[in-house]
Amino acid sequence: MTMIRRFWLEAAAVLIVAGSLFRSFTVEADVVQGDVQRIMYVHVPSAWLAFLAFVVTMIGSVAWLRTRNRRWDRLAASSAEIGVVFTGLAILAGMIWARPVWGQFWTWEPRLVTTALLFFVYLGYLALRRAVVDPVQRAQRAAIMGIVAAVQIPIVYYSVNWWRSLHQASSRNSIDTPLRITLLLGVLAFTFVYAVLLRRRLELAHLEEELEARRFEASPDVAGAGITAPSLAKANKHD
Amino acid sequence: MIDLVAAQVDNAWWYVTVAYIVILGGMAAFVAWLGFRTRRARRELEQLS
Amino acid sequence: MTFWRQVYEIARKDLLVESRTAEVALMTAPFGAAALIMIPLAIGTDAPLLTDLGPGLYWIVVLLFGILVILRKSAVDGGPQRDLVRLLGIDPAARFTGATIATSLLVLLFEVALGPVLVALYNPDLRGWPWLFLILPLVAIGMGLLGTIASGVTTSLGTRTSLTPLLVVPLALPLLLGATQAFEGLQLGGSIVPWLVLLFAVDLALAVSGILASGPLEEAVT
Numbered sequence: 001m002t003m004i005r006r007f008w009l010e011a012a013a014v015l016i017v018a019g020s021l022f023r024s025f026t027v028e029a030d031v032v033q034g035d036v037q038r039i040m041y042v043h044v045p046s047a048w049l050a051f052l053a054f055v056v057t058m059i060g061s062v063a064w065l066r067t068r069n070r071r072w073d074r075l076a077a078s079s080a081e082i083g084v085v086f087t088g089l090a091i092l093a094g095m096i097w098a099r100p101v102w103g104q105f106w107t108w109e110p111r112l113v114t115t116a117l118l119f120f121v122y123l124g125y126l127a128l129r130r131a132v133v134d135p136v137q138r139a140q141r142a143a144i145m146g147i148v149a150a151v152q153i154p155i156v157y158y159s160v161n162w163w164r165s166l167h168q169a170s171s172r173n174s175i176d177t178p179l180r181i182t183l184l185l186g187v188l189a190f191t192f193v194y195a196v197l198l199r200r201r202l203e204l205a206h207l208e209e210e211l212e213a214r215r216f217e218a219s220p221d222v223a224g225a226g227i228t229a230p231s232l233a234k235a236n237k238h239d
Numbered sequence: 240m241i242d243l244v245a246a247q248v249d250n251a252w253w254y255v256t257v258a259y260i261v262i263l264g265g266m267a268a269f270v271a272w273l274g275f276r277t278r279r280a281r282r283e284l285e286q287l288s
Numbered sequence: 289m290t291f292w293r294q295v296y297e298i299a300r301k302d303l304l305v306e307s308r309t310a311e312v313a314l315m316t317a318p319f320g321a322a323a324l325i326m327i328p329l330a331i332g333t334d335a336p337l338l339t340d341l342g343p344g345l346y347w348i349v350v351l352l353f354g355i356l357v358i359l360r361k362s363a364v365d366g367g368p369q370r371d372l373v374r375l376l377g378i379d380p381a382a383r384f385t386g387a388t389i390a391t392s393l394l395v396l397l398f399e400v401a402l403g404p405v406l407v408a409l410y411n412p413d414l415r416g417w418p419w420l421f422l423i424l425p426l427v428a429i430g431m432g433l434l435g436t437i438a439s440g441v442t443t444s445l446g447t448r449t450s451l452t453p454l455l456v457v458p459l460a461l462p463l464l465l466g467a468t469q470a471f472e473g474l475q476l477g478g479s480i481v482p483w484l485v486l487l488f489a490v491d492l493a494l495a496v497s498g499i500l501a502s503g504p505l506e507e508a509v510t
Contacts, residue, residue, distance in 0.1 A: 021259075034251050035251040035252055035255055036251045036254055036255065038255045039254065039255055039258040039259075042258060042259060042262040042263075043258070043262075046262060065504055082269075085265065085266075085269050088265070089261065089262050089265045089266070092258075092261050092262075092265075093258045093261060093262055096254055096257055096258040096261065097254070097258065099254065100250070100251060100254050117458045117461060120454065120457070120458040121458050121459065123454065124451070124454040124455040124458070127447075127451055127454060128441065128442070128451060128455065131442070131445045131446070131447045131451060132445065137508050137509070140504055140505075140507060140508035141441045141442075141505075141508045143504070144437070144440075144441055144501045144504055144505060144508070145437075145438075145441050145455060147497065147501070148437055148459070148494070148497045148498075148501065149459060151493050151497050152459045152462070152490075152493065152494070155462050155486075155489065155490055155493060156458075156459070156461050156462055158486075159461065159462040159465045159466065159486055159490075160461070160465065162465075162469075162482065162486070163465050163469060166469070193266065197269070197270070197273070200270075200273050200274075200277070201273060203277060204273060204276055204277045204280060207277065207280040207281060207284065208280055210284060211280055211283055211284055211287070214284065214287040214288065215287065218287055
């Protein structure tokens with residue numbers, strides 16, 4: 001019984017991903033693009049996941065600033081790490097799709113450009129976290145940057161969209177229903193994958209926090225044995 | 240549009256396969272890396288306590 | 289001290305310190321000018337090509353090299369200075385606004401200094417040039433706001449000089465697009481109001497985020 005309780009999310013994710021994969025390969029090919037269009041069934045969900053993870057990071061950031069509860073910072077950081085991976089994968093898939101369709105690896109399409117910029121924003125966020133030693137300062141600074149970035153990203157998207165519409169006609173072709181269902185199934189599958197990864201990453205974040213606290217305690221005596229370092233592990237227990 | 244029609248390439252499935260391998264492989268690699276870091280953290284915690 | 293007096297004093301302090309080192313005027317601006325000179329050596333000195341690309345290259349130099357204005361020494365407050373400002377009871381929002389004004393003015397100085405270099409080397413089409421009196425300040429304010437936020441978040445970090453550019457540049461894209469498209473719009477005789485609205489919207493969003501973040505930022509820095 002405990003095995004099911006521990007791994008139900010993973011099991012559900014595997015089932016849905018399998019179903020989505022099966023559907024992606026068996027659904028009819030797109031009339032215009034042919035079989036290459038099937039790449040969209042992983043590219044679009046990856047990009048969706050990238051943006052979802054970013055929204056969760058922003059929510060975590062806002063919640064941290066309001067409550068100062070470490071669990072929100074853990075959420076923001078974990079989601080950002082998952083987000084950066086999927087942003088990278090989305091960009092790669094987009095490039096592999098662009099090559100046969102447009103003859104080049106990159107199209108200056110607003111969503112792709114915004115995804116690329118989101119990648120750099122994530123990298124900056126994670127680099128900032130890495131650079132700050134004190135956990136509370138780290139949470140605070142990262143939260144501020146997370147929120148500022150979240151406010152700017154939609155503006156970035158709209159500005160690129162505007163620019164693009166001036167210089168090139170938008171190539172948004174309408175999508176048939178069976179293909180749309182396949183796409184939605186892919187999005188659902190990736191959302192489950194995100195939930196699984198987030199849970200695992202949060203677990204790791206908790207462990208790392210405990211580890212940090214224990215290491216701090218185990219570090220050499222401050223000013224000889226006359227003063228003992230405060231226990232971060234005990235302080236963290238109330239989270 | 241003509242570009243897109245012309246993309247009915249024979250090696251379409253090659254591109255599709257590469258893309259799926261990249262995405263699924265990337266996901267699997269991330270899961271593995273997470274698992275590795277989790278195990279390492281647990282081990283270190285055990286050593287410190 | 290009223291809020292605006294505090295803002296004035298903070299801005300004045302930053303500009304005064306900058307006037308002593310003259311980092312922007314004597315180091316950053318020449319560096320930007322050197323870049324503008326070197327680019328045609330790399331892409332070709334074809335007059336029509338340079339006329340075409342000139343404005344875009346100018347804005348890229350402003351964006352990327354403008355980061356150095358944000359990173360200048362006079363923008364960095366040492367620990368004791370920060371403590372003193374805090375003890376004096378300066379409103380964090382005033383501190384933010386003052387620092388932003390100082391940085392924005394220096395970015396504007398940078399833009400203005402590079403202007404003649406652009407005109408001399410690239411011979412751009414300057415139709416509708418009076419609009420530049422609006423475009424240049426809007427971009428400078430945007431850079432100032434982004435820069436002050438990013439500087440605040442990276443205060444006293446060892447990797448500050450590498451991290452700040454990475455944080456600023458992706459988010460400054462709308463500024464770049466707004467400026468270049470407005471310029472292009474002027475040359476083509478089209479309407480540039482949407483792009484000015486974009487620049488204004490970016491500045492407004494950053495100003496609101498920055499002011500709201502100024503309190504938490506004070507707490508985040510020891």
